[in-house]
Amino acid sequence: MSAATTSTRPGGRSARVRAAVHRAVEEFLADNPAEGLTLPLIATRAGVHPTTLYRRWGSVADLMADVASSRFSGDIVVPDTGSLREDLRRWASDVATDLADPDTLAVIRASIGSSAEGGCACTADRHDQLTAMLDRERARGGAAPETPHAADMLLGPLYYRAIFTDEPADPGWTGQLVDTLLK
Amino acid sequence: MSAATTSTRPGGRSARVRAAVHRAVEEFLADNPAEGLTLPLIATRAGVHPTTLYRRWGSVADLMADVASSRFSGDIVVPDTGSLREDLRRWASDVATDLADPDTLAVIRASIGSSAEGGCACTADRHDQLTAMLDRERARGGAAPETPHAADMLLGPLYYRAIFTDEPADPGWTGQLVDTLLK
Structure with a gap:
């Protein structure tokens, strides 16, 4: 899997990889404390080449920021009771x-x-x-x-x-x- | 360095190891985000055998709990102004x-x-x-x-x-x- 191949693939595959990686992070965290989370471990769990993760997110911090903003976006509906x-x-x-x-x-x-x-x-x-x-x-x-x-x-x-x-x-x-x- | 040797050493050396390890954690965190912190890396920086850290703290979580409780104990004096x-x-x-x-x-x-x-x-x-x-x-x-x-x-x-x-x-x-x- 070369950088050129995957980085030029549009839409569908890219979205699937992101979903698989996000799911892998959440599953990993359900089993382990955050201290053990590394990009290679997440890559293995998501069935994605580690290079893909390094190229797309760069670091655990960037990946976690992406997971967090995705996880907490639109998850709670703002109530509108008039009060x-x-x-x-x-x-x-x-x-x-x-x-x-x-x-x-x-x-x-x-x-x-x-x-x-x-x-x-x-x-x-x-x-x-x-x-x-x-x-x-x-x-x-x-x-x-x-x-x-x-x-x-x-x-x-x-x-x-x-x-x-x-x-x-x-x-x-x-x-x-x-x-x-x-x- | 065997488990038996160090675990029976009292006082002085044990306190020195703890101080060196705590200092190594704080220096490490000043240079890196927490994601990269592992017991072997801290052992190297503190000049202590990794086994010592695993035996004494068991995990990064336990080590960080020890560092945090030590760092935040008695560091702020409770004021007493009468009001x-x-x-x-x-x-x-x-x-x-x-x-x-x-x-x-x-x-x-x-x-x-x-x-x-x-x-x-x-x-x-x-x-x-x-x-x-x-x-x-x-x-x-x-x-x-x-x-x-x-x-x-x-x-x-x-x-x-x-x-x-x-x-x-x-x-x-x-x-x-x-x-x-x-x-």
């Missing part, structure tokens, strides 16, 4: 449920662990969803906090509990986070 | 300063990335410090929030910003976190 408080309550509860899934956490941990600095593709979509709800409230004439403050008060505790503690994140607790933000 | 608000403001600012250090973040990232599940040794000391300030306020007759809520409102945003965003954490912002918690 900002109710929207945020439902959304925060959905985020908490997602974060309680060990497979979700494994992708987040691996993505954090492999990135050398700044940011994580895990939460870009969460910020967009939050902004959408806050903007909608303002559009119908209501008052709404700015996104960075809302992220501090909602995403901060949600991700902190999931990653650093063993404390549960039940709907009663996520509802209180929303009430603290909006009071 | 809970002022104590929390100084402490939150100190935590933010610590989290702005790339070497600190590298240890946290590696510790998260290598742990398969639940918790992280990075923040145990932070919880104890927070509890100490809140308990002291109650002991002198004041009202103070419970530690889990205070952790949600302070450690949540502090660690979330450091790990997931590129947003700065200046003393004005950390002061607002304290004011939101105590209002």
